[in-house]
Amino acid sequence: RTAIFWFRRDLRLHDNAGLYEALKQFDAVVPVFVFDTDILEKLPRYDRRVDFIAQAVSHLDTQLRELGSALHIEVGSPVSILPALASRYGAAAVFANTDYEPEALARDAHIERQLVQQGISLQRFKDQVIFEKSEVVKDDGTPYTVFTPYSRKWKAHCNAFFLKPYPTVQYAQCLAGRDKLQLTTVKPDVAVLGFKPTDMVFTPPSVSRTCLSDYGAQRDFPAADATSRLGVHLRFGTGSIRALAQQAAGLSDVFLNELIWRDFFQMLIWHFPKTVEHAFKPAYDAIVWRNNAADFERWKQGQTGYPLVDAGMRELQATGFMHNRVRMVVASFLCKHLLIDWRWGERYFAEHLLDYELAANVGNWQWAAGCGADAAPYFRVFNPSLQAQKFDPESRYIRKWVPEYGSASYPAPMVDHAQARARCLAVYQQAVK
Numbered sequence: 258r259t260a261i262f263w264f265r266r267d268l269r270l271h272d273n274a275g276l277y278e279a280l281k282q283f284d285a286v287v288p289v290f291v292f293d294t295d296i297l298e299k300l301p302r303y304d305r306r307v308d309f310i311a312q313a314v315s316h317l318d319t320q321l322r323e324l325g326s327a328l329h330i331e332v333g334s335p336v337s338i339l340p341a342l343a344s345r346y347g348a349a350a351v352f353a354n355t356d357y358e359p360e361a362l363a364r365d366a367h368i369e370r371q372l373v374q375q376g377i378s379l380q381r382f383k384d385q386v387i388f389e390k391s392e393v394v395k396d397d398g399t400p401y402t403v404f405t406p407y408s409r410k411w412k413a414h415c416n417a418f419f420l421k422p423y424p425t426v427q428y429a430q431c432l433a434g435r436d437k438l439q440l441t442t443v444k445p446d447v448a449v450l451g452f453k454p455t456d457m458v459f460t461p462p463s464v465s466r467t468c469l470s471d472y473g474a475q476r477d478f479p480a481a482d483a484t485s486r487l488g489v490h491l492r493f494g495t496g497s498i499r500a501l502a503q504q505a506a507g508l509s510d511v512f513l514n515e516l517i518w519r520d521f522f523q524m525l526i527w528h529f530p531k532t533v534e535h536a537f538k539p540a541y542d543a544i545v546w547r548n549n550a551a552d553f554e555r556w557k558q559g560q561t562g563y564p565l566v567d568a569g570m571r572e573l574q575a576t577g578f579m580h581n582r583v584r585m586v587v588a589s590f591l592c593k594h595l596l597i598d599w600r601w602g603e604r605y606f607a608e609h610l611l612d613y614e615l616a617a618n619v620g621n622w623q624w625a626a627g628c629g630a631d632a633a634p635y636f637r638v639f640n641p642s643l644q645a646q647k648f649d650p651e652s653r654y655i656r657k658w659v660p661e662y663g664s665a666s667y668p669a670p671m672v673d674h675a676q677a678r679a680r681c682l683a684v685y686q687q688a689v690k
């Protein structure tokens with residue numbers, strides 16, 4: 258009996274929930290990956306994530322070949338490709354892991370309707386989070402909107418059962434043999450796909466125990482390189498959230514909490530999909546943003562005259578990564594100092610972050626703008642100069658990204674902190690009075 262396993266944002270063999278279920282139930286599982294042109298066509302050619310995905314897919318194919326199988330790779334719209342492939346292979350079912358983003362849910366519902374007409378089922382499994390949907394809710398069944406009680410319930414709920422790995426490779430004999438596959442000539446190569454190659458070299462993730470044990474003390478210092486850098490691996494599933502949570506449990510409660518924030522935001526977007534476009538707190542949709550395009554450009558280019566903000570924006574542009582503390586500072590600066598709509602910033606991050614994740618990005622932007630569930634109170638306005646003194650006291654991070662800092666060529670601050678703060682409070686008060 259044949260089934261298809263459709264890899265999406267779970268680009269690994271080991272500890273892959275949906276793949277494990279497919280291999281347990283079927284004796285010929287065809288591994289499939291589709292370079293989704295519905296997504297790729299909207300991306301600028303310099304998008305760095307395409308290179309990451311291409312390399313991860315290539316790695317996956319190599320691993321499958323070592324097991325006697327291979328990855329069936331296609332380029333096109335999954336909406337037409339999956340139903341066609343399922344019938345070509347005579348598959349009884351298509352297996353995948355759940356993607357909780359509203360657009361992905363709509364796409365999958367569409368594909369499921371077509372498959373069902375062909376008498377084929379689409380089976381989806383929880384893989385990307387520890388707890389999904391309504392697994393951690395209040396006693397009355399309603400979703401939490403405040404993090405601390407959510408995290409308490411999350412921890413009370415979590416036990417070895419939820420963290421144990423799926424031993425996928427034990428069932429490797431149920432992968433369809435290479436001779437049974439109708440492989441295409443598509444190469445998982447960024448240039449062939451029409452995108453610009455990067456200097457990235459894909460390596461499967463690992464996190465050191467030292468990193469975790471130091472995390473609580475060091476994670477706020479951008480020069481320290483003390484965070485895991487696993488965001489991109491969690492985004493594309495090249496690392497397993499269960500393995501990471503297992504490692505964190507008992508070693509670093511601070512780190513575990515960050516993983517719980519990730520589940521928290523995923524849970525929120527599931528229950529409140531309208532927050533993709535709207536403030537969680539409706540009154541904040543009435544803020545009269547200045548939305549000055551020239552100011553926005555200076556922020557994007559790292560030319561605000563606030564060195565921590567500029568360092569962060571330049572790091573993002575150059576690498577696709579920005580340290581969390583600095584993300585908080587640049588986001589607050591955009592919304593509060595410049596009074597630019599959080600959605601503008603959210604979209605800019607969405608284009609550039611390698612670890613971009615709709616739920617986390619929207620949730621954190623709304624946190625910074627003060628309009629999200631459990632957000633920072635709006636009247637708490639980060640002082641970007643004090644943040645730099647506190648978290649980059651020797652300006653090591655700043656000098657790395659803003660080498661001209663301190664020279665005449667570095668711009669003066671584009672707004673005065675005290676004036677910008679007062680302007681922000683007046684505008685916010687008007688909206689939420």
Ligand code: FAD
Pocket residue numbers: 476484485486487488489491515516518519522579580581582584585588606610612613614615617618619621622625
């Ligand atoms: P670590 O500090 O090592 O944390 C480990 C993992 O925990 C991260 O990889 C991530 O999966 C999760 N995590 C940590 N902090 C958060 C958080 N605040 N919210 C949700 N998950 C968290 N994170 C994203 O994964 N995608 C985004 O698009 C994203 N956008 C952000 C936008 C803003 C304005 C801010 C302030 C934060 C954003 N974050 C986002 C959260 C956080 O900054 C990144 O997860 C983190 O910097 C990634 O680096 P790391 O892997 O070294 O994290």
